[in-house]
Amino acid sequence: xxxxxxxxxxxxxxxxxxxxxxxxxxxxxxxxxxxxxxxxxxxxxxxxxxxxxxxxxxxxxxxxxxxxxxxxxxxxxxxxxxxxxxxxxxxxxxxxxxxxxxxxxxxxxxxxxxxxxxxxxxxxxxxxxxxxxxxxxxxxxxxxxxxxxxxxxxxxxxxxxxxxxxxxxxxxxxxxxxxxxxxxxxxxxxxxxxxxxxxxxxxxxxxxxxxxxxxxxxxxxxxxxxxxxxxxxxxxxxxxxxxxxxxxxxxxxxxxxxxxxxxxxxxxxxxxxxxxxxxxxxxxxxxxxxxxxxxxxxxxxxxxxxxxxxxxxxxxxxxxxxxxxxxxxxxxxxxxxxxxxxxxxxxxxxxxxxxxxxxxxxxxxxxxxxxxxxxxxxxxx
Amino acid sequence: xxxxxxxxxxxxxxxxxxxxxxxxxxxxxxxxxxxxxxxxxxxxxxxxxxxxxxxxxxxxxxxxxxxxxxxxxxxxxxxxxxxxxxxxxxxxxxxxxxxxxxxxxxxxxxxxxxxxxxxxxxxxxxxxxxxxxxxxxxxxxxxxxxxxxxxxxxxxxxxxxxxxxxxxxxxxxxxxxxxxxxxxxxxxxxxxxxxxxxxxxxxxxxxxxxxxxxxxxxxxxxxxxxxxxxxxxxxxxxxxxxxxxxxxxxxxxxxxxxxxxxxxxxxxxxxxxxxxxxxxxxxxxxxxxxxxxxxxxxxxxxxxxxxxxxxxxxxxxxxxxxxxxxxxxxxxxxxxxxxxxxxxxxxxxxxxxxxxxxxxxxxxxxxxxxxxxxxxxxxxxxxxxxxxxxxxxxxxxxxxxxxxxxxxxxxxxxxxxxxxxxxxxxxxxxxxxxxxxxxxxxxxxxxxxxxxxxxxxxxxxxxxxxxxxxxxxxxxxxxxxxxxxxxxxxxxxxxxxxxxxxxxxxxxxxxxxxxxxxxxxxxxxxxx
Numbered sequence: 001x002x003x004x005x006x007x008x009x010x011x012x013x014x015x016x017x018x019x020x021x022x023x024x025x026x027x028x029x030x031x032x033x034x035x036x037x038x039x040x041x042x043x044x045x046x047x048x049x050x051x052x053x054x055x056x057x058x059x060x061x062x063x064x065x066x067x068x069x070x071x072x073x074x075x076x077x078x079x080x081x082x083x084x085x086x087x088x089x090x091x092x093x094x095x096x097x098x099x100x101x102x103x104x105x106x107x108x109x110x111x112x113x114x115x116x117x118x119x120x121x122x123x124x125x126x127x128x129x130x131x132x133x134x135x136x137x138x139x140x141x142x143x144x145x146x147x148x149x150x151x152x153x154x155x156x157x158x159x160x161x162x163x164x165x166x167x168x169x170x171x172x173x174x175x176x177x178x179x180x181x182x183x184x185x186x187x188x189x190x191x192x193x194x195x196x197x198x199x200x201x202x203x204x205x206x207x208x209x210x211x212x213x214x215x216x217x218x219x220x221x222x223x224x225x226x227x228x229x230x231x232x233x234x235x236x237x238x239x240x241x242x243x244x245x246x247x248x249x250x251x252x253x254x255x256x257x258x259x260x261x262x263x264x265x266x267x268x269x270x271x272x273x274x275x276x277x278x279x280x281x282x283x284x285x286x287x288x289x290x291x292x293x294x295x296x297x298x299x300x301x302x303x304x305x306x307x308x309x310x311x312x313x314x315x316x317x318x319x320x321x322x323x324x325x326x327x328x329x330x331x332x333x334x335x336x337x338x339x340x341x342x343x344x345x346x347x348x349x350x351x352x353x354x355x356x357x358x359x360x361x362x363x364x365x366x367x368x369x370x371x372x373x374x375x376x377x378x379x380x381x
Numbered sequence: 382x383x384x385x386x387x388x389x390x391x392x393x394x395x396x397x398x399x400x401x402x403x404x405x406x407x408x409x410x411x412x413x414x415x416x417x418x419x420x421x422x423x424x425x426x427x428x429x430x431x432x433x434x435x436x437x438x439x440x441x442x443x444x445x446x447x448x449x450x451x452x453x454x455x456x457x458x459x460x461x462x463x464x465x466x467x468x469x470x471x472x473x474x475x476x477x478x479x480x481x482x483x484x485x486x487x488x489x490x491x492x493x494x495x496x497x498x499x500x501x502x503x504x505x506x507x508x509x510x511x512x513x514x515x516x517x518x519x520x521x522x523x524x525x526x527x528x529x530x531x532x533x534x535x536x537x538x539x540x541x542x543x544x545x546x547x548x549x550x551x552x553x554x555x556x557x558x559x560x561x562x563x564x565x566x567x568x569x570x571x572x573x574x575x576x577x578x579x580x581x582x583x584x585x586x587x588x589x590x591x592x593x594x595x596x597x598x599x600x601x602x603x604x605x606x607x608x609x610x611x612x613x614x615x616x617x618x619x620x621x622x623x624x625x626x627x628x629x630x631x632x633x634x635x636x637x638x639x640x641x642x643x644x645x646x647x648x649x650x651x652x653x654x655x656x657x658x659x660x661x662x663x664x665x666x667x668x669x670x671x672x673x674x675x676x677x678x679x680x681x682x683x684x685x686x687x688x689x690x691x692x693x694x695x696x697x698x699x700x701x702x703x704x705x706x707x708x709x710x711x712x713x714x715x716x717x718x719x720x721x722x723x724x725x726x727x728x729x730x731x732x733x734x735x736x737x738x739x740x741x742x743x744x745x746x747x748x749x750x751x752x753x754x755x756x757x758x759x760x761x762x763x764x765x766x767x768x769x770x771x772x773x774x775x776x777x778x779x780x781x782x783x784x785x786x787x788x789x790x791x792x793x794x795x796x797x798x799x800x801x802x803x804x805x806x807x808x809x810x811x812x813x814x815x816x817x818x819x820x821x822x823x824x825x826x827x828x829x830x831x832x833x834x835x836x837x838x839x840x841x842x843x844x845x846x847x848x849x850x851x852x853x854x855x856x857x858x859x860x861x862x863x864x865x866x867x868x869x870x871x872x873x874x875x876x877x878x879x880x881x882x883x884x885x886x887x888x889x890x891x892x893x894x895x896x897x898x899x900x901x902x903x904x905x906x907x908x909x
Binding site: 023024025026027028034037038041042045046049052053056057059060063064067068069070073074075076077078079080081084085088089092093096099100103104106107108110111126150151152153157159160161162163181185186187189191193196197198199200202203204205207208221222223224225226227228229230231232233300301302303330331332 | 443444445446449450451454516517518519522523524528530531534535537538539618619620624625626659660661662663664665666667668690691692695698699702703706707709710713714716717720721722723724725726727728729738741742745746749752753756757758759761762764765766826827829830831833834835836837838839840841842846
């Protein structure tokens, strides 16, 4: 009887694990109907496994305790019994069928992305996410915002260490939001546990997923598919707001985009000081370039080229601007023309040409970048 | 079960054997080659284990302390490759070499020269792989699954070395598999009919067919990676009309049968040991054979359950979910059979039995998490998290590796003629059992709580569990050094053992003297 009590109390303990919502040791219930269905499925199959396990191991340990040679047990001679064998094939099969029915229902619901209220294109690239609100002319990149000092143990780690970004994806609650996933380089996977959405972003292909969030809140996730060196450093943050607040945010975001365009245009007539450009450049370099080329500018030999002493960085300006704007196809070097403003590109080029012993003394103005951008456009036409 | 009619052993004096290194380099003897495989596998187990220690040391606490993320990725990649292709598979091939001829009453493997060749190319394969770690740019850093285009366009220039290493490993496995099949089909002693074959032989026969079926697929995959990267083809590059998802289909068409390649011989070992120490016949011999065959057949139609998040039509997801769930039926049959064998037996707990019991419990745990992973909607949450890492380490470490340990302890006295140091072996077992669970059990929790796999640094809510996991990891790693000590001591000397080392053991291998002479069954025994 003692063993029986132990088993029951262990079982209750497992149950209480399950009862705690959003715990640190169980799947999150999440904030969508789907995620709660998934959680229920998970707990059901888990408990079925526990029951089977308890029964099978109880029989086994009974034998191990009572049928020991040291207790004088003499081996029985029975073997093979068609009846028993049919039974222990059929019973698991029935359990599986019982399990498959709710799983199928949930799966069919999950895969139905039709009749969406809002569509957002999610593009992964090494190592950031890009969100584009289809038919709203709003798009932006979302990059890890945890400072490098925290990773290197030089500063205390914040509450949302590695799970924070510079700009969160904002979505409305109570609306069906459809995500179209793709990638600019390798395969990434967009995962927010609270939505039970995990879908790979494949280069050259588009995957579909959807969610309908019930509660306002901030939800955090991470890239789930190994995508290179900084795979562990491309989190996802979703800010779910009420539909009214979402509309406000959307209008604001559109306005902001316009202002940025105007600010860039205004820069064309200005001459910025070297100090200002270097400051902008350092910030951009640490945020966008240092992951590969390293904060020291030394790169990773054989993987990512060094900036320090580089012929390209110290040579002609044109190819240097060109590689920043358009990237280098077939390598990890991305096209930053779409990601950074002309001021940021001017800054980072100035920074690279005047750091780590690179000493060209050149100061590159935003207007020079714009000239290259225009030249590229003409070429394309 | 069988009687040895004629046990003439060849007189070793008539035999001209080279001494020293040449003996091992030129050997075509199945026992020598078996030993070489086993020693090689143990070496690789230590090397791959050392890499796991690096991983666990970096993950001991949040933040980047010891290695940079690029090197971390190389460690996870090479750890996986070494453990799969260098430790588990050669260990099973070593056991097959030693035991299959002795179990079926054959004088040697059917193709002894090829046997020599299939072993001796392995050290070269792994030297190439390990050397790439020391080259500029480092070794492979794209995971042992080497998904394109991370392994093609975005990998470093040393990827060719990885490709060639995998090619050589594949050739070695295929040759080993051919040898096993030809031996079992042709060299069985008179009277050794199919349904009298020991289960270890049966499971290996089926494994060998799996190997021949899927290793060429892996060779095709790595070759396409090679040409995509170096020769401008676009098999997996969407920009050139290729398809990165096709890579995953090809890889897992190899990869899923591959995981059964690593577990079916384990089933054979456990099915041999449990009856011995229960002093009772295996409950359902025939159903074990059928269950093994059905697992092998099903393994070809479940591959895409590794890819549910990749994006698949609903019908595809449903098919692969149902097929995967189905696998738990024959697997359950096996577990029930082992339990029924123990039931009303006369059980003793020698070291091989301890490892087998641990195998049954812990492998079943891995089976349960496997069943959970089969449920597609739930898999969306589990996929690529530590829950998966926990799952496959339960089936591969407490499954495959524990069965290898059980087999090694079971047959070590037969190989060496000495009983191993039982006290030390008990320490090895209990320390391994406790530490392996401290190592892998909490991984279920961090995985469910949302920690992705293959990351060098993690959010703060995972910190406590990761520290525990790392401590378990170091303890498990150090415990394995005890195994090395036991094997070394046993090879050097110890108490002599009789021919039939374990009183409940059955089979031809226990009728030859201990240690097993260099040549056994030069005249075939007759099995009645």
